[in-house]
Amino acid sequence: MPRTARNARKIALFIGRFQPFHKGHEKIINYLLRRYSRIIIAIGSSQEKRTKENPFSAVERMAMAARVVRAHNGWKKRISFAFLADYPSNEDWARAVGARFAPKSFAIASANPLVRRLLRKAAYTLDPSPLFRRAEWEGKKIRAETRNGKNASIIPVPLALKSWMEREGRRIMLKTRF
Numbered sequence: 001m002p003r004t005a006r007n008a009r010k011i012a013l014f015i016g017r018f019q020p021f022h023k024g025h026e027k028i029i030n031y032l033l034r035r036y037s038r039i040i041i042a043i044g045s046s047q048e049k050r051t052k053e054n055p056f057s058a059v060e061r062m063a064m065a066a067r068v069v070r071a072h073n074g075w076k077k078r079i080s081f082a083f084l085a086d087y088p089s090n091e092d093w094a095r096a097v098g099a100r101f102a103p104k105s106f107a108i109a110s111a112n113p114l115v116r117r118l119l120r121k122a123a124y125t126l127d128p129s130p131l132f133r134r135a136e137w138e139g140k141k142i143r144a145e146t147r148n149g150k151n152a153s154i155i156p157v158p159l160a161l162k163s164w165m166e167r168e169g170r171r172i173m174l175k176t177r178f
Contacts, residue, residue, distance in 0.1 A: 012036040012127060013101055015084065015110040017044050017139065019054055020169055021064040024137035026158045028129050029069075029079070032109055035127065039079045040101070041065050044115075046083035055143065055176040056169070058083050064161055064169075071160035094118040146173045 012032045032039050043061050048054035062081050069075045087093040107125040116126055137156050157165045
């Protein structure tokens with residue numbers, strides 16, 4: 001879909017945990033770059049690390065995404081990063097996002113139904129970002145397969161992350177607490 005005058009001015013706020021950053025995330029960024037002039041990759045649950053659901057730190061997740069961004073011509077100039085911590089209540093979290101990222105300037109890209117519901121109530125435009133090959137490219141499944149000893153070379157991460165995931169990512173996920 002071509003950019004319209006309305007969304008060409010907006011920035012997409014791509015919210016996710018990126019545990020780990022995988023091919024589905026890469027495809028969504030490509031989709032968003034066709035619709036928006038800029039993207040902010042907002043790394044959620046940024047205070048979490050070394051747990052079953054959040055094995056990677058926020059800095060590690062940003063580094064993963066940055067490797068992929070650098071591997072694509074033209075992406076680096078249009079993509080930046082932010083960290084989003086969790087709050088005691090969903091409403092507090094939505095208020096914090098709204099205070100930091102004005103609803104009139106940002107469109108929200110997230111597959112998380114709770115994030116979409118909270119930010120729709122806060123007057124954000126929600127991008128209808130598609131999920132690509134969700135059954136194969138889903139973080140929970142990737143984490144489980146990695147912990148269960150699946151061959152790291154077939155984990156569905158972007159090529160720019162393959163060697164890192166086979167070396168460091170796998171080691172981190174295998175050492176996380178449950």
